[in-house]
Amino acid sequence: MANAPHHDGRAGPPPGAPSQLGTGGRRRLLTGLRPTGRFHLGNFIGTLEKDLELQDDPRFECFFLIADYHALTTYYESSREIGGNIREALLDFLSVGIDPEKSTIYLQSLIPEVAELFLLFTMLVSAPRAQRIPTLKEQVRDLKMESASLGLLNYPVLQAADILMVRGEVVPVGKDQLSHIELTREIARRFNALYGPVFPESEGLVGRIPTLPGTDGGPKMSKSVGNVIYLADDAETVRKRVMAMFTDPTRLRATDPGHVKGNPVFVYHDAFNRDAAEVKELKARYVKGTVGDVEVKRKLVAALNGFLDPIRDRRAAYERQPGLLDDILAEGSRRAREEARETLRLARDAMGLDYFGAARATVEAVGGRA
Numbered sequence: 181m182a183n184a185p186h187h188d189g190r191a192g193p194p195p196g197a198p199s200q201l202g203t204g205g206r207r208r209l210l211t212g213l214r215p216t217g218r219f220h221l222g223n224f225i226g227t228l229e230k231d232l233e234l235q236d237d238p239r240f241e242c243f244f245l246i247a248d249y250h251a252l253t254t255y256y257e258s259s260r261e262i263g264g265n266i267r268e269a270l271l272d273f274l275s276v277g278i279d280p281e282k283s284t285i286y287l288q289s290l291i292p293e294v295a296e297l298f299l300l301f302t303m304l305v306s307a308p309r310a311q312r313i314p315t316l317k318e319q320v321r322d323l324k325m326e327s328a329s330l331g332l333l334n335y336p337v338l339q340a341a342d343i344l345m346v347r348g349e350v351v352p353v354g355k356d357q358l359s360h361i362e363l364t365r366e367i368a369r370r371f372n373a374l375y376g377p378v379f380p381e382s383e384g385l386v387g388r389i390p391t392l393p394g395t396d397g398g399p400k401m402s403k404s405v406g407n408v409i410y411l412a413d414d415a416e417t418v419r420k421r422v423m424a425m426f427t428d429p430t431r432l433r434a435t436d437p438g439h440v441k442g443n444p445v446f447v448y449h450d451a452f453n454r455d456a457a458e459v460k461e462l463k464a465r466y467v468k469g470t471v472g473d474v475e476v477k478r479k480l481v482a483a484l485n486g487f488l489d490p491i492r493d494r495r496a497a498y499e500r501q502p503g504l505l506d507d508i509l510a511e512g513s514r515r516a517r518e519e520a521r522e523t524l525r526l527a528r529d530a531m532g533l534d535y536f537g538a539a540r541a542t543v544e545a546v547g548g549r550a
């Protein structure tokens with residue numbers, strides 16, 4: 181039984197290993213965002229909104245990942261910009277209200293165990309399976325690439341390593357990411373069946389608005405398309421972006437009856453306007469043709485700026501404390517790394533890769549890991 185784990189001949193984590201649940205039986209939540217520039221309203225609706233809700237729910241323990249290696253899969257040519265973008269991502273997390281006292285915010289590349297776990301996982305995924313992931317084709321098309329690099333092909337496998345590294349059970353995501361979560365579940369099942377139960381089957385959580393359309397009415401906000409409103413945009417920029425938004429293309433005059441469904445201006449009202457009565461009234465009048473686009477948009481500008489003001493204030497406060505940002509990322513990454521080392525140990529043990537323990541300890545001490 182070459183593959184048998186050493187401890188008791190049973191496949192699986194050694195007795196006394198921590199349970200798959202987070203500290204105190206809490207469910208682990210992981211959100212990852214790529215540091216490719218500032219976050220926008222689409223990122224907020226896709227994940228951050230849910231995160232903020234669950235961060236305050238005592239049943240959850242939350243991890244926030246800045247996925248810089250994932251940024252590299254498409255931005256390898258501008259790798260030098262990633263450092264600055266990590267800072268922006270951190271500011272964005274903090275400015276929406278992710279609280280480092282309650283949650284763990286960390287940087288992917290500070291956790292080398294993620295790359296190791298990723299490597300182990302690549303054995304469990306066939307190349308055609310990875311090629312069938314729908315986001316791959318979209319990326320290749322949107323970025324006008326000739327073909328995907330191996331790094332890009334492996335993108336969802338690396339994401340699975342992120343998720344399973346913290347043994348994440350709940351992953352708030354935009355709808356387009358569900359195929360990655362499905363692959364993560366497959367990897368966990370495969371691993372557990374082959375080697376013993378180490379990983380949970382993670383579950384994707386899609387927010388109340390599955391995808392926020394772009395300001396151009398396109399299916400989603402995307403930095404490369406340029407149809408976005410950033411969380412850090414000032415009030416005047418927001419006003420301009422909203423006033424230039426696409427609305428109902430079939431409506432030529434303000435007195436024509438308009439369509440609310442699929443109209444991005446109303447999707448944004450639903451997402452960000454906290455005055456539900458106002459939204460209801462505007463919709464009713466819009467359908468009857470008794471309110472013009474300009475008024476609907478002005479009210480959206482007010483609602484959005486009301487929503488963004490506290491975010492802007494928090495951002496400004498953190499921007500004044502660069503040392504604090506470093507400390508937050510260092511402390512969160514230290515915490516995440518502890519978790520990662522434990523998970524990798526469990527995985528290696530389950531696989532029977534726990535050989536040459538003494539040599540490993542010596543080498544790790546040299547590498548400064550101990």
Ligand code: TRP
Nearest residue numbers: 211212213214247250339342343
């Ligand atoms: N693929 C995610 C996105 O594009 C980013 C990401 C990387 C992620 N690692 C993750 C999301 C782990 C959730 C969990 O938004």
